[in-house]
Amino acid sequence: MTRKSITLVIISILVLFSSGCWNRRELNELAISVGEGIDRDNEGKYQISTQIVIPGEIASKTSGAASGLPVRIFTATEDTVFEAMRELTTKSPRPIYHSHLRVLVIGESLAKEGIGEVLDMFSRDHEYRSDFYIVIAKDTSAENILSILTSIEKIPANNMVSSLETSEKTWAPTAAITLDKLIQDLVTEGKNPVLTGIEIIGDPAAGQTQKNLEIIKPTAYLKYSGLAVFKSDKMLGWLDQDESKGYNFIMNNVKNTVTDVNCPKEGKFNFEIVKSKTEVTAKVENSTPKIEIHIKSEGNVGEVQCDIDLTKQKTIEELEKSVEEDLINLVEKTINNVKEDFSTDVFGFGDAIHRANAEAWEKLKSDWNDKHFTDLEINVKADIKIRRLGKIGNSITSEIKE
Incomplete structure (x- = not known):
């Protein structure tokens, strides 16, 4: 082997061992988003809401209710979904990490206008996986849905996912639709999509407080209700x-x-x-x-x-x-x-x-x-x-x- 060949081999080995963690990001430096919602505001702009996990409250070992809320909601409003996502960084103390997203909630009024532009961003951005569920906020906004605190699952987004999967397996009036499945239905000739609706039962304002976690019968809770019917990317009504x-x-x-x-x-x-x-x-x-x-x-x-x-x-x-x-x-x-x-x-x-x-x-x-x-x-x-x-x-x- 020539000297030139040996040099190339050594350089290749050094590059291999030195580039493994070049883009690593530590979890304690990130804001983990598990639930996100999209609405239209009164001016026709996109309002983005993201549910961020508070690790210290989730990992609490104390008995009874945690000392603080397990999640925080950040919102931002812009002309496009992508811009609104970036604007969230001005309110969150840490970069928002979207790869652990479990559920996307779309407001009913926005769904009736069309969800094509929304899906373009989520399917294009490399940080988003395509296996999260998509549901429609029924008679309320996506922000309100994400703000309701749940008692059994500390993280409301996890509660929404578990309830959707369980009801689909044991009850049948719901459908757990992922981003992949929704896009497939949208682009298939002779097939239009449906999405499961989710609504708030009780007082939405009371459901956003710590007290909702501390009583036996919650003042407000989330419930899946019916399927939203779409024609192309526009919602028409409910089953x-x-x-x-x-x-x-x-x-x-x-x-x-x-x-x-x-x-x-x-x-x-x-x-x-x-x-x-x-x-x-x-x-x-x-x-x-x-x-x-x-x-x-x-x-x-x-x-x-x-x-x-x-x-x-x-x-x-x-x-x-x-x-x-x-x-x-x-x-x-x-x-x-x-x-x-x-x-x-x-x-x-x-x-x-x-x-x-x-x-x-x-x-x-x-x-x-x-x-x-x-x-x-x-x-x-x-x-x-x-x-x-x-x-x-x-x-x-x-x-x-x-």
Whole structure:
């Protein structure tokens, strides 16, 4: 090996070992942002709110309530989102670090104007990851949502994330949508997005105080409520709880939920769905698009409030049929309401037609939402199986003596 080659090898080794931490940033020198919100002010500017963690309060070992609040809210207002983010540095004593962002809240009024410009900044900036959740502040501002203190989780943003993930897995009317998923829905032909709404229950002003953490029943708390319907990047309105659940059945998003069903004669029973799969099939016949939805679900009897004999196979079959009819009605009602109220395909039926027959889609896509989607022929089928009855057979109410 020549002297020149040896010199190059030595230099390469020195560069390798000396450049590993060139851009390091110590945690105690940063302000960690876990939740951010965006609103429009009265002058049409963007108002940015960021929820910053106070490490000393989070790490407190003392029993009872912490001596101080676990987070701080900083706000800034500018013509663009990027400028407002930079202006935050004039109010925070430390550089704001965005890579740990867990949830982005968008004010309802801004969502109705359009969120395209907002998403451009968050998807372009290298410091932001793309796996944080996005929700819509319902009947309030994003700043107010981020300002509500929560009692179980010290960090409100973590509380919002945990509640969203849990409700999606066990209840079904919510949808945990990340930045990646939202952008995918926005750019996919024949599919419009939805986002989960979050609202404040109680007095928002009282929810921002330390006292809200010190009482058994909080004065104010956050609650997820419905799905926001979008056409392109503009919000049109809301789906209620039942419609949101119907949406998730269509989208094959239901992991576990409970449905309230009428008994064959009188009374009601609860059916817990523990496994569900939805298949959406699209076809075009004589230039007419058609959709078939087939839902297969399994579950358990959760609660019985009627006089039925669960030891008989005929009774089980009647209950299964009741659940099937109830589920079909739920899905059909959801689709019809979306057609009538919004005329926007949030179910991805257009995308299914596109994948099934690309040539036909080219002729349909120009007026899909306004014409073909509203007239779309949709056939819904359901196949329900009851697997378990619980620890007891018939309801104990029938055995109680007066």
